[in-house]
Amino acid sequence: MERAILHTLRERLTTLCDQLKALSEDGEVASVRGESGEVLYRACELDSCHHLVCGSCGRAVGVDLPDIEDCARSLARSHGFSDVCQVVEISGSCAS
């Protein structure tokens, strides 16, 4: 019985992960790499790589940070890095 439940849970988890990946590829949710390497998904109001994230309710708002992107590219180039991608997540508490 427990084995059947675990099998069902694993199948549902795999389906959920596949759906989150698809939503992320479509830009419906944002994916961010967590501190321990896990992939975190957040619903996003704007199509952006950078987010303001509320630590209380989890709300995420996409923001444009062109100056930071230019700075990151320049810094990466000066260290010989190419194919640079940067993600900025700013946490705080929203007004809600």
Ligand SMILES: [Zn+2]
């Ligand atoms: Zn909030």
